[in-house]
Amino acid sequence: MKPVAKSDFPVTDVRRFLEPGPIVLVSSAWQGETNIMTMGWHMVMGFEPSLVGCYIWSEHHSQALIRKSKACVINVPTVDLADIVVDIGNCSGRDVDKFERFGLTPQPGTMVSAPLIAECWASFECRLADASLIKKYNLFVFEVVKGHAAKAKRAPRTLHYRGDGEFMIAGETTRRWRRRFRPDML
């Protein structure tokens, strides 16, 4: 498990990592405390601004940190981090410093106070854009304000949760059907 070398990634292209539906690790910080949660319920909601909707349950310790700091980082882990992805979901930031416990490296963000997770394939710095749906739906609408992604151009072997302890691991990525797209649909 080692840090992934990343470079800047355009915020308008966040769909390339999030639309396929991977499990993500959400990192947050507030008044010196950091936390990480595992999240499977998220969706792209726009390109410009780059919006992402995330379901963050009120019982999660992260919810308060994110509400107070109005920010988070959405990190995309790959299959080599599967043990940690599960273990992070098994414990609470109320009891544990998750960066320390799991040997993950916090990297300072450039636009938000929440730290990036260096070992993840991609990291997206987010600001809370709309808090009005939190109470009713636990739905956070974030604007991605800065993107970072692995310099390696191959597609990441992401984890996709199917419930009941079962994961689908990302298979082949292909442009086999690309020529069928109407040019303005790309």
Add this chain to the structure above:
Amino acid sequence: MKPVAKSDFPVTDVRRFLEPGPIVLVSSAWQGETNIMTMGWHMVMGFEPSLVGCYIWSEHHSQALIRKSKACVINVPTVDLADIVVDIGNCSGRDVDKFERFGLTPQPGTMVSAPLIAECWASFECRLADASLIKKYNLFVFEVVKGHAAKAKRAPRTLHYRGDGEFMIAGETTRRWRRRFRPDML
């Protein structure tokens, strides 16, 4: 391309198909007209009631049909339908009867007027539960009121869109990490 034999599937378990983030085909009907759209932006938002959030752009012909009928069916296609998934996204229901054009079989739903697509691996009948976020976010909150899934118990080879004409095809499904989960997390 042939119809998939399906049986009833519990609405509280819809995450098993939608949380991994597949491209879906949304079918709708209003006053004798039917339509199908390809959709990649969706998320699970709750178990009971079984809620799914969907981004359906106002420019899509389907949006009006779904707003008026307050219903749709979310169908999960597999890789053998990839050509059709792309072609459906390339044309508009304003010009084309998509069931007819693409040789898909509409099956009557039991709870909603929108038809199921028989050739898909799973189909979820949905009622519009909250229309208040459509105007601002094109966000439809649906309640899944009836589920249908392939009798075959293997995991489907779903398509996951990465933008720019590129798909990830679902790889291995595994319970390798299941024993790591705290029992109450399953």
